[in-house]
Amino acid sequence: MFKFFVFFTICAALASANMVRVPIYKNPNYRRTPETVKTETAYLRSKYHVPTPRATEQLDNSLNLAYYGKITIGTPPQEFLVLFDSGSSNLWVPSATCPTSNAACQAHNKYNSSASSTYVANGESFSIEYGSGSLSGFLSQDTVRVAGLTIQNQVFAEAMQEPGTSFLYSNFDGLMGMAFQQISNDDVVPPFYNMWTQGLISKDLFSFYLARAGTSSQGGEMILGGSDSSLYQGSLTYVPVSQEGYWQFAVDSGSIGSQVLCSGGCQAIADTGTSLIVAPYNGYVAYMNVVDPDGDGYIDCSTVSSLPDLEFVIGGTTFTVPASQYVIESDGQCSPAISYMGTDFWILGDIFIGLYYTEFDMGNSRIGFAPVA
Numbered sequence: 331m332f333k334f335f336v337f338f339t340i341c342a343a344l345a346s347a348n349m350v351r352v353p354i355y356k357n358p359n360y361r362r363t364p365e366t367v368k369t370e371t372a373y374l375r376s377k378y379h380v381p382t383p384r385a386t387e388q389l390d391n392s393l394n395l396a397y398y399g400k401i402t403i404g405t406p407p408q409e410f411l412v413l414f415d416s417g418s419s420n421l422w423v424p425s426a427t428c429p430t431s432n433a434a435c436q437a438h439n440k441y442n443s444s445a446s447s448t449y450v451a452n453g454e455s456f457s458i459e460y461g462s463g464s465l466s467g468f469l470s471q472d473t474v475r476v477a478g479l480t481i482q483n484q485v486f487a488e489a490m491q492e493p494g495t496s497f498l499y500s501n502f503d504g505l506m507g508m509a510f511q512q513i514s515n516d517d518v519v520p521p522f523y524n525m526w527t528q529g530l531i532s533k534d535l536f537s538f539y540l541a542r543a544g545t546s547s548q549g550g551e552m553i554l555g556g557s558d559s560s561l562y563q564g565s566l567t568y569v570p571v572s573q574e575g576y577w578q579f580a581v582d583s584g585s586i587g588s589q590v591l592c593s594g595g596c597q598a599i600a601d602t603g604t605s606l607i608v609a610p611y612n613g614y615v616a617y618m619n620v621v622d623p624d625g626d627g628y629i630d631c632s633t634v635s636s637l638p639d640l641e642f643v644i645g646g647t648t649f650t651v652p653a654s655q656y657v658i659e660s661d662g663q664c665s666p667a668i669s670y671m672g673t674d675f676w677i678l679g680d681i682f683i684g685l686y687y688t689e690f691d692m693g694n695s696r697i698g699f700a701p702v703a
Contacts, residue, residue: 342481346534349556352477356549357501363660371669380672392523398502402475410503415603419514423504425488434492438503448473456487466491479530512575531555534693542684553642562687587638589616595677604679615672629664
């Protein structure tokens with residue numbers, strides 16, 4: 331019996347050792363307001379290749395998201411704050427060679443290839459289209475480090491031009507995409523793929539725990555190579571990825587009170603790169619019928635506590651989102667937190683992932699959810 335206990339303890343320790351914990355930091359200045367929702371929706375519209383309406387209103391000029399983490403690039407290491415984004419697949423950071431006219435680049439940490447002994451030139455041009463223009467630059471190769479893991483020969487983009495003012499006041503320097511290679515610009519191999527193929531992690535999966543009431547130093551964790559069952563309740567509900575590219579999966583049904591959000595099944599994407607929930611048209615109409623039936627953009631704050639939960643049935647399990655999460659309260663006024671931008675699928679961002687521990691299992695092409703502990 332004692333030998334079995336020792337064996338079990340060693341196995342548990344080894345399993346824990348094979349999980350690499352990446353601290354997630356929470357932006358202390360982040361506030362969800364109607365203006366930030368509009369700005370983020372515009373950003374997502376370009377990210378998901380949804381046409382921008384011709385008549386567009388002036389948006390808050392900062393893409394200021396809640397959660398981000400640290401990586402380094404080069405030898406010696408150069409540090410960057412990045413958005414770990416399960417809704418994209420490329421790694422990009424500002425380039426030290428960007429022009430002085432690029433205010434967003436000048437306001438953030440910049441990668442200096444000439445200061446790195448492990449830099450390898452690539453030079454292929456790179457661009458990502460956004461609603462306000464294209465983020466463009468060129469590809470380079472270097473050593474990337476994430477929470478002690480050293481990724482050799484990682485190809486990434488050095489951004490020379492950043493569109494409009496979207497990234498000027500952002501709290502992160504760049505993005506590290508965590509989605510499938512199928513949506514990677516220029517078919518660049520994403521960093522997580524290289525972690526796996528280079529033997530840096532023991533399982534081909536990663537998971538997210540976001541602390542909704544977290545601090546600037548303790549916003550949660552991204553765990554590479556495993557999941558931590560102490561951070562969630564019960565067991566994970568798994569569903570297969572329905573189309574590799576984004577982390578897309580089937581939702582059995584959805585409702586809010588007596589209104590049907592998702593009839594006969596619909597599709598959703600888990601996106602750690604946004605704070606929002608975005609609904610397809612019919613789901614958005616049903617949601618607004620309950621929370622803002624006159625469509626003026628305002629909700630009586632005194633009624634929020636009596637609003638019904640939003641419910642998604644995924645893999646046969648019901649996942650609820652309370653009104654405190656799907657309504658914005660800012661400066662004494664309340665407004666809808668769920669937006670519509672023309673997709674035929676749901677986008678479940680930090681509002682949902684903050685409530686439900688999420689495992690992204692690339693090896694088995696599936697995604698799992700469980701209530702946070």
